[in-house]
Amino acid sequence: MITLLKQVMPKSLLGRSLMIIITPLILLQIIAAGIFFESHWDKVTYRLARGVAGDVSSIIKLLKHFSKEREGFFWVQNHAAGTLGLIIELEPGKFVPTRAQTGNNNLERMLIRALHDILDAPFKIDNETLKRDVLIDVQFVNNTLRIKVPRKRLFSSTTYVFVLWMVGSSLILFVVAMIFMRNQVKPIRRLADAADDFGKGRSVKEFKLEGANEVRQAGAAFVAMRDRILRQISQRTDMLTGVSHDLRTPLTRMRLQLEMMGDLEGITDLQKDVGEMERMLDGYLAFARGEGNEKEKNVNLLDSVTNIAEQFKRQGKSIEILIDDNFCVKLAPNAFRRAITNLIENASRFAENIYVCARKRSGGAEILIDDDGPGIPVAERAKVFRPFYRIEQSRNPGTGGVGLGMAIARDFVQGHGGEIKILDSPRGGAQIKIVLPT
Numbered sequence: 276m277i278t279l280l281k282q283v284m285p286k287s288l289l290g291r292s293l294m295i296i297i298t299p300l301i302l303l304q305i306i307a308a309g310i311f312f313e314s315h316w317d318k319v320t321y322r323l324a325r326g327v328a329g330d331v332s333s334i335i336k337l338l339k340h341f342s343k344e345r346e347g348f349f350w351v352q353n354h355a356a357g358t359l360g361l362i363i364e365l366e367p368g369k370f371v372p373t374r375a376q377t378g379n380n381n382l383e384r385m386l387i388r389a390l391h392d393i394l395d396a397p398f399k400i401d402n403e404t405l406k407r408d409v410l411i412d413v414q415f416v417n418n419t420l421r422i423k424v425p426r427k428r429l430f431s432s433t434t435y436v437f438v439l440w441m442v443g444s445s446l447i448l449f450v451v452a453m454i455f456m457r458n459q460v461k462p463i464r465r466l467a468d469a470a471d472d473f474g475k476g477r478s479v480k481e482f483k484l485e486g487a488n489e490v491r492q493a494g495a496a497f498v499a500m501r502d503r504i505l506r507q508i509s510q511r512t513d514m515l516t517g518v519s520h521d522l523r524t525p526l527t528r529m530r531l532q533l534e535m536m537g538d539l540e541g542i543t544d545l546q547k548d549v550g551e552m553e554r555m556l557d558g559y560l561a562f563a564r565g566e567g568n569e570k571e572k573n574v575n576l577l578d579s580v581t582n583i584a585e586q587f588k589r590q591g592k593s594i595e596i597l598i599d600d601n602f603c604v605k606l607a608p609n610a611f612r613r614a615i616t617n618l619i620e621n622a623s624r625f626a627e628n629i630y631v632c633a634r635k636r637s638g639g640a641e642i643l644i645d646d647d648g649p650g651i652p653v654a655e656r657a658k659v660f661r662p663f664y665r666i667e668q669s670r671n672p673g674t675g676g677v678g679l680g681m682a683i684a685r686d687f688v689q690g691h692g693g694e695i696k697i698l699d700s701p702r703g704g705a706q707i708k709i710v711l712p713t
């Protein structure tokens with residue numbers, strides 16, 4: 276029951292706040308209308324019917340009184356039409372059925388009740404034949420007296436006016452509330468969008484503080500947080516670039532000096548180490564620089580991955596690609612290229628066959644890179660994302676590089692608000708699963 280209620284309830288803030296305003300309003304109207312119809316309307320209708328019934332009764336009494344006089348009936352007829360607004364006719368020799376009548380609606384029921392209370396002769400009402408009048412047939416001696424009563428006399432139109440006002444005013448109230456609430460919700464939605472964009476690594480345009488105090492406060496906190504994070508990122512990048520750059524100069528000097536020292540014992544090992552350090556620094560510099568502020572574009576995954584795969588195919592690896600054509604995702608193209616290249620490069624180092632598959636998922640894109648190599652042990656899966664971490668520690672260039680590939684791939688994925696995971700591949704090796712929001 277509660278879960279059903281939760282499903283039906285509006286999810287958006289605008290929907291919820293409108294519901295909070297509208298529910299009491301509707302309840303109030305139902306209660307007010309209930310009370311009004313129960314007592315007021317019944318009472319008014321009965322009193323009007325009672326008035327008409329009184330008139331009918333006095334006409335009958337007058338007719339009885341003047342029936343002996345010659346022009347008596349015409350006099351009463353004129354009097355009824357002129358003073359009471361009722362048209363009477365006599366239908367000689369006709370009888371009114373004595374069977375009791377039940378009304379179909381409030382007006383009929385009240386009129387029957389009132390006539391019943393006042394008259395002692397059989398009567399019949401006809402509410403349908405005429406549009407503007409109600410016909411009342413009353414047994415009068417051996418004839419039927421037909422009285423035409425204007426409908427207006429039995430019906431208070433203010434009832435409908437009241438209901439119309441009630442519904443109309445609540446509609447106006449609803450529209451006004453919606454306009455106001457929309458304006459209140461807009462800054463919250465803008466804040467949510469800005470936070471979402473920032474989380475996905477997109478640049479957030481100038482964020483203007485607006486709305487209620489609490490929303491402004493949240494907005495100001497977001498701006499402060501964003502600025503702090505951006506400052507930290509740029510500080511980190513500056514520092515890493517600086518350190519790497521500064522180390523390169525003495526390293527280059529060392530390499531040159533080693534070359535000039537000729538064929539001394541152990542010099543090749545030293546040269547290898549210096550080369551390794553240079554490679555590491557290059558990797559570090561590239562990593563620290565990141566992709567900068569590369570603009571996002573709609574990237575066709577099939578085209579981009581096929582392009583990357585070409586260079587690996589030339590090295591004799593088999594890469595199978597399973598991506599729908601015209602499957603586009605909005606992302607930074609070069610960063611994406613670098614991340615996927617790193618992952619395929621890893622797989623190609625350990626496996627013969629590589630499988631790249633991408634598909635649309637609700638709210639995102641999923642990219643899978645499978646291989647049939649030895650896989651990555653569960654205990655190592657979190658560690659391989661660390662910069663400079665390699666499972667095989669020997670730093671042998673044959674089994675790995677600097678140890679930055681996975682870190683770069685993760686940086687890219689997280690920068691786009693996505694997720695990257697290492698799983699067991701059904702192909703036997705490792706499976707890298709990337710989920711990117713769209």
Ligand SMILES: Nc1ncnc2c1ncn2[C@@H]1O[C@H](COP(=O)(O)OP(=O)(O)OP(=O)(O)O)[C@@H](O)[C@H]1O
Pocket residue numbers: 558617621622625646648649650651659660664665666667674675676677678679680681682704705
């Ligand atoms: N597909 C894979 N199969 C088995 N092991 C893998 C696979 N991908 C990565 N690894 C392991 O994870 C470690 C970290 O990978 P990462 O790409 O970060 O560094 P790297 O490949 O050694 O160096 P770089 O990519 O910087 O040249 C690798 O050294 C390797 O041991």
Ligand SMILES: [Mg+2]
Pocket residue numbers: 617620621676679680681
């Ligand atoms: Mg790698």
